Amino acid sequence: MHMQGSPGALARLKSTWAKGRGRWWVRWGVDLAVFALLFAAVAAWQARNLPGGGTPAPDFTLSTLAGDTVRLDALRGKPVVVAFWAPWCGVCGMESANLSQLRKLAGDSAHVVSVAVAYDDEAAVRRFVQEHDVDYPVLLGDDTVQSAWRVNSFPTVFFVSPEGRVERAAVGYTTLAGLSWRLML
Structure with a gap:
C-alpha cells in the first residue's frame, strides 16, 4: 500500500x-x-606508528654531502624540521621546494634538515639535489636511522621541539602552509 x-x-x-x-x-x-x-x-x-606526542627524538650523527657531520642533539635550542625522503620518490621532489621555502621563511628561528634514505648510491642523492635545486642541508641516512624514526613512507616530516622532543609528524606531500603551520604550533 x-x-x-x-x-x-x-x-x-x-x-x-x-x-x-x-x-x-x-x-x-x-x-x-x-x-x-x-x-x-x-x-x-x-602517522599513527611514528614517534610523536612529545617523545624524545631518536638521536643521530650523520654526514652531509659535503662530508661534514651533523648531530641532532647539536641542533637543540630551536625547533627542528627533519624531512626523510628517497631520491626515487616523485612526491619528495615536489615537496623539496616547500622545504626550501620553509627554510627561508623560518630564517634563524628554526633548523630545516633532510635525511636521504632508501638510496642505492650517493650519486642518486646528488642527482636529486641538483635536479630539485635543494638548498637545505642533506644528511646521508641509512637503514638504522630510518628504522629508529620508524619511517616507511616518503616523504615523512617530523617537527622536533627545541628540547629535542618529536611534537608532530606528517606523511606524504605537505604544502608550505602545512609545514609552516605545524612548525608554529
Whole structure:
C-alpha cells in the first residue's frame, strides 16, 4: 500500500529544498568540513606508528654531502624540521621546494634538515639535489636511522621541539602552509 503525504507537507518540503538550493554556501561549507575531517583522519592514520606526542627524538650523527657531520642533539635550542625522503620518490621532489621555502621563511628561528634514505648510491642523492635545486642541508641516512624514526613512507616530516622532543609528524606531500603551520604550533 502506497501512502502519499498531505499536499501541505509536500509544499513545505519543496519550499525547504528551494531554500537549501539557494544557500550554496551551506552545502559548500558542509562539504569542506567533511573533506577536512577526512583529510585529518587519513593524516592521523598515516602517522599513527611514528614517534610523536612529545617523545624524545631518536638521536643521530650523520654526514652531509659535503662530508661534514651533523648531530641532532647539536641542533637543540630551536625547533627542528627533519624531512626523510628517497631520491626515487616523485612526491619528495615536489615537496623539496616547500622545504626550501620553509627554510627561508623560518630564517634563524628554526633548523630545516633532510635525511636521504632508501638510496642505492650517493650519486642518486646528488642527482636529486641538483635536479630539485635543494638548498637545505642533506644528511646521508641509512637503514638504522630510518628504522629508529620508524619511517616507511616518503616523504615523512617530523617537527622536533627545541628540547629535542618529536611534537608532530606528517606523511606524504605537505604544502608550505602545512609545514609552516605545524612548525608554529
